[in-house]
Amino acid sequence: MKDTMCGLVKEVNAPSGLVYHTDLSIPEINDDEVLIKVHCSAICGTDLHIMEWDEWSQKRIKAPVTVGHETAGEIVAVGKNVTERKVGDRVSCESHIPCGECYFCKNGMPHICKNVKLFGCTQNGAFAEYAKIRWDCTFLLEDDVTDEAACMFEPMGAGIHGVEAAEVNGKTVLVSGCGPIGLTAISASKTFGAVKVIACDLIDEKLEVAKKMGADAVLNSAKCDLPAEVRTLTGGVGVDAAIDITGAEPALNSALKCLRAAGRLVCVGLPTKPITFHDMTDDLVYREVQLTGVSGRKIWETWEDFAKVMKGPYFKLDQVIGGRFPMKDFEAALAQIHSGVPGKMILYP
Ligand SMILES: [Zn+2]
Ligand SMILES: [Zn+2]
Structure with missing residues (x-):
């Protein structure tokens, strides 16, 4: 594995936009985390808010942070407490990282956890070659779900x-x-x-x-x-x-x-x-x-249900994807969004 990677970062003193880096350190995982080689990630409205550094972002987010959270990739390393994921598993990520301790987490409502952390917002995310996340926030993908389809679980959820x-x-x-x-x-x-x-x-x-x-x-x-x-x-x-x-x-x-x-x-x-x-x-x-x-997705009912919808006769992936870009050309993807092109833009690192 290389020592450095590319990625899109919201910088501390940059009022708007993101900066493309090619020399970011590859994330180091802790015992409960997995390292994911990102195959592709979709741009979310939240990412646009962070780029613009609006009031919501200023309150919640601590720059510098690698953004992006609607993603698909392959696990390339697992922490030593991780038993339910292995190297080679293809996964997508739940961006709401629940605490596991609060009233809501303990009563079957982790999706509205009061201490929720956000992948790609309050911690580094997936507009990069590699991303790390707690293993229990990963969703195992079946072989017949493409990477681009996998990026849709989080937003469409x-x-x-x-x-x-x-x-x-x-x-x-x-x-x-x-x-x-x-x-x-x-x-x-x-x-x-x-x-x-x-x-x-x-x-x-x-x-x-x-x-x-x-x-x-x-x-x-x-x-x-x-x-x-x-x-x-x-x-x-x-x-x-x-x-x-x-x-x-x-x-x-x-x-x-x-x-x-x-x-x-x-x-x-x-x-x-x-x-x-x-x-x-x-x-x-x-x-x-x-x-x-409703807030975000139910973990994991919504994910299982979306898998059924994708296989059903009505959902059409090509109707919800707006374009595909190399990650370094993210400005071109943004230009499409701002000119009103509908559908999700997918970035490839
Ligand atoms: Zn999103
Ligand atoms: Zn909680």
């Missing part, structure tokens, strides 16, 4: 988690927002037995892709009265469940009105500012609507 929370089997479902996570939620809803999936977005091209990923009906929310159309499509009742990927106030209010009484709104998208529910009395309280949030 939020959409899968939303579908799990919506309990879609036998139900009618509205998915608001048809970016990669919304598309994944659509295909997962169909895979897990939703009888009708209605997808909405503001952009017609995205709705065309939603059809390819399993949506039974698509509606452009900018061009129709969404609650009225949804009622027409559901025999006047409204949908059993709505999954919001947008985090946008108009979409959330509209989704509440699309739900039947005693339906459930699952919030996956993150509002970036305070939002108002316009008529909580009628939309939520009187109609006994349930409102729930």
